[in-house]
Amino acid sequence: MMNAANQRPDLIDVLRKAREQLPGDPAFGDPLSVSGPGGPRAVARAADKLVGDSPSAAREIGFGALQVWQAMLERVGRGKGSQEVTIMFTDLVSFSSWSLTAGDEATLELLRRVAKAIEPPVAEYGGHVVKRMGDGVMAVFPSADGAVRAAVAAKRNLERVEIGDYRPRMRMGLHTGSPREIGGDWLGVDVTVAARVMEAGGNGNTMISQATLSALGADTLAELGLGAKPYRRSFFAAPLNGVPEDLRIFRLTRS
Structure with a gap:
């Protein structure tokens, strides 16, 4: 019964x-x-x-x-772990609209090539892919420096990927915090913040939070030929939900 x-x-x-x-x-x-x-x-x-x-x-x-x-x-701000990590989220820009006309075979081939472009640098710089989400991934790194170096290398590799006349663009978001690891996944406010930082990446930018910028070595960006420009949300852009009001985001630029 x-x-x-x-x-x-x-x-x-x-x-x-x-x-x-x-x-x-x-x-x-x-x-x-x-x-x-x-x-x-x-x-x-x-x-x-x-x-x-x-x-x-x-x-x-x-x-x-x-x-x-x-x-x-x-x-109440709990659910945090004791280990500081840098979280990376990636997402292909306009992928869904392209895949509708490209077909399944081309779409799968693109995803394979994108994975080969971005996942090896993640491992090379000490990170690991937590999960794949269609055209994006979530990865975690023990250091902010490793995460930024992996992001730069992944973007460089991605420039060589092309299917037909389509060249994928990827937006990336990095945030440093102390999420909690449960069952091979990570959860907590910092994971949400990292995802929202990525969303601010528009048409293919690499974005980092103030926490990640502060955690970088003093010469890391200079060694990579990069600068960090403060992100200012445009008047027409949707607000970032589920993040602290004082969250500061920066866009990585070529110096």
Whole structure:
């Protein structure tokens, strides 16, 4: 009887709608969800191991509790780890519109070439890819210097990638903080900030937060022939949600 109730579609639907009224990310548990503070997929995967991935009332109740828990942690500033790392997010500009006309075969070939361009520098400079998200990746580095050097090398490699007459452009975002590592993933406010820093990259810029700029060696940017120009959001640009009000972002430029 209890198992039958657990699988009732009407009950599951009611609980799922109830979760939309709770604090936190209501997409918690969606394997395609990468939005919202704290990287909900990390904890969602842990919950899946306990309640399974089939729709059920128990699953929705469990995700609701975790959703509220994560929102509370972020609100009071907890959920941080003890290790400082630099988080990198990447994203191909206008990739979706190009792939619609290019077709699956060309799209997959492009993604393979992009991965070969950007992932080796990540490993070379001490980082590792946490997850791949379609046309982008999230990577973590033990140092800001390594992250910036990897970003520069990846962008240089990407200049040689071309499919037909399409040359991909990539925006990148770097932020340094202390997220918490759980089950091979990382979550916390700093992960959200890194993703938002990337979003400020527009049509292919490399952006870094003030925290990352401050963590760089004194001569790192000069050695790379780079400068850091303060980012000012244009009047028509959408505001960056889920970040501290005093967040400062810089665009890396050739000096």
